[in-house]
Amino acid sequence: MLPSESSSQPNPKLVATAYHEAGHAVIALTLGRAVERVTIVPNQGYLGACHMQKTRVKPTKDWLEDEILILLAGMVAESRVTGQYSAGASQDLRGVRRLALMRADGQKQVERLERRLLDKTEYLVNDDVHWTAIQTIARELLLHQTISGRAARHHFDQVFKAAE
Numbered sequence: 001m002l003p004s005e006s007s008s009q010p011n012p013k014l015v016a017t018a019y020h021e022a023g024h025a026v027i028a029l030t031l032g033r034a035v036e037r038v039t040i041v042p043n044q045g046y047l048g049a050c051h052m053q054k055t056r057v058k059p060t061k062d063w064l065e066d067e068i069l070i071l072l073a074g075m076v077a078e079s080r081v082t083g084q085y086s087a088g089a090s091q092d093l094r095g096v097r098r099l100a101l102m103r104a105d106g107q108k109q110v111e112r113l114e115r116r117l118l119d120k121t122e123y124l125v126n127d128d129v130h131w132t133a134i135q136t137i138a139r140e141l142l143l144h145q146t147i148s149g150r151a152a153r154h155h156f157d158q159v160f161k162a163a164e
Helices: 004-005 012-030 063-082 087-105 107-126 128-144 149-163
Strands: 033-039 049-056 146-148
Touching: 004 149, 012 087, 012 107, 012 128, 012 149, 033 128, 033 149, 049 063, 049 146, 063 087, 063 107, 087 128, 107 128, 128 146, 128 149, 146 149
Parallel strands: none
Antiparallel strands: 033 049, 033 146
């Protein structure tokens, strides 16, 4: 392989980060959260970020469950590309634990809730249409490093429209 060919291959860590952030964005959009912007530019100890607006596009049945699903979606999407759950998702997992403790009383209940919601997140992320949306947004992130919430919503809508 020529040196110029190897430099055109994206850094595997950057690819994992793009899928991680795209996972957050797609599940947030699915659950009615408005995304402000998505980035894979490192900042303040984070490799990337999915910034969401406080407002919701549609009402939710269970705010706490939605928040946990969004937090888990990054790790689940990243694992589909890397083959393993990343230790880099520790901040997300701390958020999941904090929220789960608000709902469940004992350690066993917390663990059961986390397992149930991880299974639900895996189901959502592995759905063909959701996965295509994640791939599309991850590709955009690898091209541009940061995309607006409006661009994320556009790609999300286009994938879902094509699936109809």
